[in-house]
Amino acid sequence: MDELKVIVFKLATEEYGIEVDKVQTIERMMPITRVPKTLGFVKGVINLRGVVIPVIDLRGRFNLPSQEYNDQTRIIIVEVEKMQVGFIVDSANDVVDIKRSSIEKPPEVVGGVKARYLDGVAKLDEERLLVMLNLAEVLDKTEVVQLESIED
Amino acid sequence: MDMNQYLSMFIDESNDHLQSLNEKMLELESNPTDLGIVQVIFRSAHTLKGMAATMGFEDLAALTHQMENVLDLVRNEKLAMQEFIFDTLFKGLDALESMVQDITQGGEGKADVTAIVESLQAIVRGDIPAGGASAPAAASTPAAAPAAEIAVKDSKGIQLDEFQQSVIEQSMAEGHQALYMDVAIREDCQLKAVRAYMVFDLLERYGDVIKSEPSTQDIEQDKFERSFSLYYVTQKDPAELQPMVTSISEIESVNVTRLDAQSLKEMSAAPAAEPEAAPAPAQQTTTASAPAAAPAAAPKAAAAPKAAAKAPAPAPSRTIRVDIDRLDVLMNLFSELLIDRVRLEQLASEVKVPALTDTVEHMGRVSTDLQNIVLKLRMVPVDTVFNRFPRMVRDLAKSLDKKLDLVITGAETELDRTVIDEIGDPLVHLLRNSVDHGVEPVADRIAAGKEETGTVKLSAFHSGNHVFIEIEDDGRGINRENVLNKAIKNGIVTQDVANTMKDEEVYQLLFAPGFSTAEVISDVSGRGVGLDVVKSKITSLGGHVMVTSELGKGTKFSVQLPLTLSIISAMLIRVGSEKYAIPLTSIVETGIIKAKQVRDLHGSQLIPYRDTHIPLLSLSRVFEVPDFDEREEEETEIVVIRKGDKLAAIAVENFIGQNEIVLKSLGSYLPETRGISGATILGDGQVALIIDPNAFIK
Known part of the structure; x- marks a missing residue:
C-alpha cells in the first residue's frame, strides 16, 4: 500500500498527522479527573464509554505554550501496543490520503517539536505541510521521568 | 487436516484427564486393591491416548500407551500395584503434564521420555527392581471369581429414591416380581442406543422399568458405555425373560437378579456399603449370549466396575466452557449499564413521571440481580487451586521422608477468578512451609508421643465479605526464642524490642524480608525466597496473613482474602471539587473534629482518638488539591483508617455516601501513583480515583 490515511490535527501553528488505524476515536472535550502527583503534562483521566483512559496535553508534552480549551478542542484517543491514551489537541477536522513516498525526513525542529517525536514531513500541497508523529516516542516516558526526577 | 480449531479443546480436555488421573492415582495409592479405580484410570489414559494420537502428538500418545499397558495388567489382575509402579506412573504423569504444558505454549509436545518408557516396559515384562516382593504374574486370581464379586458390587450401584422404592415394594406386595438387570452390549456394536432401545421396548411389553442407570434419556442419546442396569417389575418368570433379552442381537450378556424386600432395601440404599457386606442376592442367574460363557464373562466384568466406581461420585454439573475474555467483556458492559442506571435514576427523580419512576425502579431491581449473576460468573471454586496440592504434598512428604495426611475441606468455596489466579503460589509456599518446617520427621513425632503420621489441614470458608484459607499442621509449632534469636541476628529487631513483643508480633517476624528459620536449608523451602513474598502477594490482593501457634502442638496460617476484586464497597468523599473513593x-469510622483539637507535634498533626492520639493526614495537601484546605475550616470531617493495628485519620471536606463501585485500572500509561490504587466511574459518568489507605500509614 502506497497510500496512507491520516488524521490531521492542529497544535499551535502546525498541522500534524497520525495514521488512521492507530486512532480509536476523536472526542469533544469532556470532564477530566485530575490525577495527583503524576507527570505534569498528564491532564488526568476520562471515562470513555466505561474505560478509564489517561489524557495528555500534547502542547504540554512538547513544551509548547498552553492555551485555554475551547469548542474546537478535541481529544484524540490513540492505541499503541494495547495502551490507550488520549491527546488533547487544538482541533481535529480532516482526514487525508498521502503517498508514503511523499514523506520526507523531518528537519531538527518543526514548530517547536523535536525531530525525535516525528516520523517525517509530508507535503500536502504548495502551502500545507503535514508533520507525521512518531507515537511510540511521544508515549515513551523514560526521558520525561528522568527529566522530572532531576527537577525534584 | 488443520487441527488448530480443536487444539484448545484438546488442551482443556487433556488437562481435565491429567487432573483426574492424578486424583485417581492418589486414591488408588491409598487403596491399591480397588480395581474400580484402576478402570477409571485406564479409561482416562485411553481417552488421552486417543486424543493425542488424533491430534498428531506422537510422543504423548506413545507414553500414554506404555502407561496403559501397565494399567491393563493391573486391571486384569496380572500385576499388583506397588510403590515402584506408582512412582513410575506418577513420573509418567508428570512427563505428560509437561508435554501438554508445552503444547499449550505453542510447542510440539515433544519430550525425551525414554527412561520412563523403559521403566514402564520393564514393569510390563515383570521386571521390577528390589522391593517388589510378590511375584506379579502369579498374583492374579482366577478370572471367574472376581467377575462374580464385581457383578454383585455393581448391582449395588443404582440408588432408588423413596418413590421408586415404594413403587417396587407395592408391586411386590401385589405379586409382581422385582428384578434387577445388568445388560451389556457387545463391544463392536455400532448402534448401542438402538440395541438398548430394543431391550427397553421388549421389557416394557411385559412390565415396567422403574429406574435405569444411566437414565433412559442418556441411553437414548448414546451417553453410556457398554452396559446399563435397571430395576424392572414384571409378572413374567425371570428364567423366561432372560433368553428373550439375550436373543436381541449384539447383546453380550444379561444378568438378572430377583429381589425380595430385604435385598431391595439393601441394594437401593447401598452405594456406600462395603462390598464384603453385600447381601447374597435371593436368586442369581447368569448367562451369556451364544459363543462361550467363560470368555464373555470377563469383558463383562471389565465393564461392570466402571458403574460401581461411578456411582458414589457426585453428579457432574452441566457446564459450558467460556472464554475468560468474554466474561471480562460482560463485566465491563455490565458496569457501563450500572453507571447508566444511576444516571437514569437521577434523571427520573428530577422529571417525576410515575410511569418512568416505576420503570427505572424495576430496572434497578433487575440490574441488582444481574450484578449478582455477573459477579457469580467470575467465581471459581478454590478447588481449581487445591486440586494440585494432594499430589504435591505426597511428593514432598516422600522426598522428606515424612508421613503425613493432607485433609482438604471447603474446596467448593468460591472466589473471584482474579484472586484465584494469584493465590496459588502463596498457598504452595505456605503448604511447603508446613510440610517442611511444621510437621516433624517420624522419629521426632514418636519421641514426642504423637502419631507417626502428621496432618496438614487445608480449609477454605466464607465469612462476611471475605474468604479465609487456613493451613494448619499438628507439627512442632513455632519456637518464639528461635524466631527472636534469628531476627536479632539478622538485624530485623533489637534485643530491647524483642523482649516486649507479643507472640503474634513475633510470629509476624517470619514474614519479614530476609528471614528463614530452617536450620538446614532444604530444597523444599528455605531457598532464600521466604514468607515475605507470600505476605506481599497476599497484601497486594487486599488480604492479610495471620499466624497462631502452640509450641509442640502445631501452627496455623490463616489467609484472609476479599471475595472479589472487581466490585467493592467504598465511601465516597469530596475534597474541594474532587471526589475520591475509600x-x-x-475504614474504622468517620467523624468530625474541631480545629482546636488538632495538635502540632514536630511538624505532624495529631488528633485525640479514643484514649490515644493518632496522626491526621491532609488529603488536600498530599494530593495537592487546588481548591480546598481544611486548615481554613472550623470543623473537619475525618475518616479513620486502619492498616494492621495502626490507625490514622484522613481529613476530607465532606462525605458523599457509601456505594458499590466497580474497580477500573488507570491504564498502563500512567506511572504508579502512591496513594491511588485505581479508579471508578460514578453515576454522573465522571471518574473518581480510589484511595489506597495502606499508602498513608507507614
Whole structure:
C-alpha cells in the first residue's frame, strides 16, 4: 500500500498527522479527573464509554505554550501496543490520503517539536505541510521521568 | 487436516484427564486393591491416548500407551500395584503434564521420555527392581471369581429414591416380581442406543422399568458405555425373560437378579456399603449370549466396575466452557449499564413521571440481580487451586521422608477468578512451609508421643465479605526464642524490642524480608525466597496473613482474602471539587473534629482518638488539591483508617455516601501513583480515583 490515511490535527501553528488505524476515536472535550502527583503534562483521566483512559496535553508534552480549551478542542484517543491514551489537541477536522513516498525526513525542529517525536514531513500541497508523529516516542516516558526526577 | 480449531479443546480436555488421573492415582495409592479405580484410570489414559494420537502428538500418545499397558495388567489382575509402579506412573504423569504444558505454549509436545518408557516396559515384562516382593504374574486370581464379586458390587450401584422404592415394594406386595438387570452390549456394536432401545421396548411389553442407570434419556442419546442396569417389575418368570433379552442381537450378556424386600432395601440404599457386606442376592442367574460363557464373562466384568466406581461420585454439573475474555467483556458492559442506571435514576427523580419512576425502579431491581449473576460468573471454586496440592504434598512428604495426611475441606468455596489466579503460589509456599518446617520427621513425632503420621489441614470458608484459607499442621509449632534469636541476628529487631513483643508480633517476624528459620536449608523451602513474598502477594490482593501457634502442638496460617476484586464497597468523599473513593474495608469510622483539637507535634498533626492520639493526614495537601484546605475550616470531617493495628485519620471536606463501585485500572500509561490504587466511574459518568489507605500509614 502506497497510500496512507491520516488524521490531521492542529497544535499551535502546525498541522500534524497520525495514521488512521492507530486512532480509536476523536472526542469533544469532556470532564477530566485530575490525577495527583503524576507527570505534569498528564491532564488526568476520562471515562470513555466505561474505560478509564489517561489524557495528555500534547502542547504540554512538547513544551509548547498552553492555551485555554475551547469548542474546537478535541481529544484524540490513540492505541499503541494495547495502551490507550488520549491527546488533547487544538482541533481535529480532516482526514487525508498521502503517498508514503511523499514523506520526507523531518528537519531538527518543526514548530517547536523535536525531530525525535516525528516520523517525517509530508507535503500536502504548495502551502500545507503535514508533520507525521512518531507515537511510540511521544508515549515513551523514560526521558520525561528522568527529566522530572532531576527537577525534584 | 488443520487441527488448530480443536487444539484448545484438546488442551482443556487433556488437562481435565491429567487432573483426574492424578486424583485417581492418589486414591488408588491409598487403596491399591480397588480395581474400580484402576478402570477409571485406564479409561482416562485411553481417552488421552486417543486424543493425542488424533491430534498428531506422537510422543504423548506413545507414553500414554506404555502407561496403559501397565494399567491393563493391573486391571486384569496380572500385576499388583506397588510403590515402584506408582512412582513410575506418577513420573509418567508428570512427563505428560509437561508435554501438554508445552503444547499449550505453542510447542510440539515433544519430550525425551525414554527412561520412563523403559521403566514402564520393564514393569510390563515383570521386571521390577528390589522391593517388589510378590511375584506379579502369579498374583492374579482366577478370572471367574472376581467377575462374580464385581457383578454383585455393581448391582449395588443404582440408588432408588423413596418413590421408586415404594413403587417396587407395592408391586411386590401385589405379586409382581422385582428384578434387577445388568445388560451389556457387545463391544463392536455400532448402534448401542438402538440395541438398548430394543431391550427397553421388549421389557416394557411385559412390565415396567422403574429406574435405569444411566437414565433412559442418556441411553437414548448414546451417553453410556457398554452396559446399563435397571430395576424392572414384571409378572413374567425371570428364567423366561432372560433368553428373550439375550436373543436381541449384539447383546453380550444379561444378568438378572430377583429381589425380595430385604435385598431391595439393601441394594437401593447401598452405594456406600462395603462390598464384603453385600447381601447374597435371593436368586442369581447368569448367562451369556451364544459363543462361550467363560470368555464373555470377563469383558463383562471389565465393564461392570466402571458403574460401581461411578456411582458414589457426585453428579457432574452441566457446564459450558467460556472464554475468560468474554466474561471480562460482560463485566465491563455490565458496569457501563450500572453507571447508566444511576444516571437514569437521577434523571427520573428530577422529571417525576410515575410511569418512568416505576420503570427505572424495576430496572434497578433487575440490574441488582444481574450484578449478582455477573459477579457469580467470575467465581471459581478454590478447588481449581487445591486440586494440585494432594499430589504435591505426597511428593514432598516422600522426598522428606515424612508421613503425613493432607485433609482438604471447603474446596467448593468460591472466589473471584482474579484472586484465584494469584493465590496459588502463596498457598504452595505456605503448604511447603508446613510440610517442611511444621510437621516433624517420624522419629521426632514418636519421641514426642504423637502419631507417626502428621496432618496438614487445608480449609477454605466464607465469612462476611471475605474468604479465609487456613493451613494448619499438628507439627512442632513455632519456637518464639528461635524466631527472636534469628531476627536479632539478622538485624530485623533489637534485643530491647524483642523482649516486649507479643507472640503474634513475633510470629509476624517470619514474614519479614530476609528471614528463614530452617536450620538446614532444604530444597523444599528455605531457598532464600521466604514468607515475605507470600505476605506481599497476599497484601497486594487486599488480604492479610495471620499466624497462631502452640509450641509442640502445631501452627496455623490463616489467609484472609476479599471475595472479589472487581466490585467493592467504598465511601465516597469530596475534597474541594474532587471526589475520591475509600474502600470500606479499611475504614474504622468517620467523624468530625474541631480545629482546636488538632495538635502540632514536630511538624505532624495529631488528633485525640479514643484514649490515644493518632496522626491526621491532609488529603488536600498530599494530593495537592487546588481548591480546598481544611486548615481554613472550623470543623473537619475525618475518616479513620486502619492498616494492621495502626490507625490514622484522613481529613476530607465532606462525605458523599457509601456505594458499590466497580474497580477500573488507570491504564498502563500512567506511572504508579502512591496513594491511588485505581479508579471508578460514578453515576454522573465522571471518574473518581480510589484511595489506597495502606499508602498513608507507614
